[in-house]
Amino acid sequence: MAAVVTSHPDRTILERFPAGGPRGSWPAEEFAADRRMAGEPAEVVMDLKTDTFLVIVRGGAR
Numbered sequence: 001m002a003a004v005v006t007s008h009p010d011r012t013i014l015e016r017f018p019a020g021g022p023r024g025s026w027p028a029e030e031f032a033a034d035r036r037m038a039g040e041p042a043e044v045v046m047d048l049k050t051d052t053f054l055v056i057v058r059g060g061a062r
Contacts, residue, residue: 010059014042017053028053 014035017028028044032055035042045054 011056013054013056014040015055016047016050017055019046019051019053028055031055 015028015031017031021027032042032044035055035057040057042055042057045056046052047054
């Protein structure tokens, strides 16, 4: 489902989600939880510049 969108030396972005989702909806958190259940140490961070939530894996964890 998730293709690598971009990569940096210290992180890999797995997916991007708009910050303005429906109230009570947490698609980035749900996606990251699914990735963690699959054994990937995914976490959610906010990109303030683009107003998006990023699901990332830090370092060479991928």
